[in-house]
Amino acid sequence: MTYGIGYWLEKGLVLASDSRTNAGVDYISTYSKMTVFQPAPDRLFVILAAGSLATTQAVINGIRRDLDRPVELQGGAGHDLRHCDYLFEAAAYVGRLSVAVQQQHEEALRQSGASGSATFLLGGQIGNEPHELYLIYPQGNAIKATPETPYLQIGESKYGKPPLDNIGHANLSLEDAARLCLISQVLTQRSNLSVGPPFELVVIEAGNKAIAHQIKLEAGDPSLDAMIHTWSQAQREALHRLPRLPWEPDGSGSGP
Template sequence: MHVFQPASDRLFVLLAAGNLATTQAVVNHIQRDLDLEIGSQASANEDLRSCHYLFEAAAYVGAVSVAVQEKHCAALKQAGTSAEASFILGGQIGSEPHGLFMVYPQGNAVMATPQTPYLQIGESKYGKPPLDNVGNINLSLEDAGRLCLISEVLTYRSNLTVGPPFELAIVPRDRHTVAHRATFEAEAPELAAMINTWSSIQREALHRLPSFIWEQNQARV
């Protein structure tokens, strides 16, 4: 998780997955562009300061990612390794609506919507059901944060290639600031409490599911 605030009227939170060298290079390029002095010839290029809309910021991240991938693609392909990386960019610029974009390895991006108010990168299939079944735009930021965290914990339990630390950032609308940021290590008591509670509720739900027809017949005998 990387947080960029190039000006008081904008905030960006960037999540990365995929080839580590690519993701690190993209983050470094973004920071380099921000470090260039305003007014210099180099800073005339697009960066997070010059974007007026969040979709422009997502396009900028995508362009940087594609440029990095193309630079190393041939060599990595010969070694049997992919240079691909994907990103989730969230934030707000000025009074424009806040939002969330997933940036694909090809550089294009898709936006979260009220119907699908979440996006995932990396290993996503194990943690997707809670988001699909419970996630909606009426959740509080704290409940949404808990839902995202349990999604990661469930992924961790099902796939050992995924694991802590898990990072969480709460970004309220129209404040241009990270209100809360937390990192949960493997031994964090919150993670154990979450999985125990979730598992207990799932077991209870199993016993409340409708009976099979033969179970109903047996009960009448």
């Protein structure tokens, strides 16, 4: 399992992912789940992946293969990331690759009781089109982030969802959204051993077809400890500031 999050903001995009992969409690390894593609100066794509590692790697390899093909073998509009005029076309292309990989191994996986399903987040910008963020389902279809639903998650999403719901919105600054995505990752790590560092994060400014900021936080990075300490302290303070219960004396707390 893994955890990836993409955040659409008026000012740009923030995408973050962990790097842990496990095939049982006794086999845990580290693989990057984030891939950046810039096949031309007028376009930028960031892809996060979750699910079957074999499927996600095959899809990423397929994208690279299609970009490496010579002009005479190119399939035309929507057949690789160079020939998409809109981000929804790029999402559909990634979805087709994913479905093809899953179908190729479907029978063998079914016989062994395994799953080859995978989900992806695709964020980026093409030409003069606005920046967008898509969640691509295992079936190949996709949904887009909106101002009303600005963040999309893949993988082990439930543990990191509360802070996003409580204080997240599309008008956050890129820096606040980056912090929010990272604390969502850290909180998920604390509750689920299948999610863990290194945590990777990229920031893309609206209208700029380049990565504005990119970081990778390894296990033991002091900033991760500082984040969880600050967040936990704030939660404890909020707990003691909640309204008193009916049986408590006015103005008293229920604990130290």
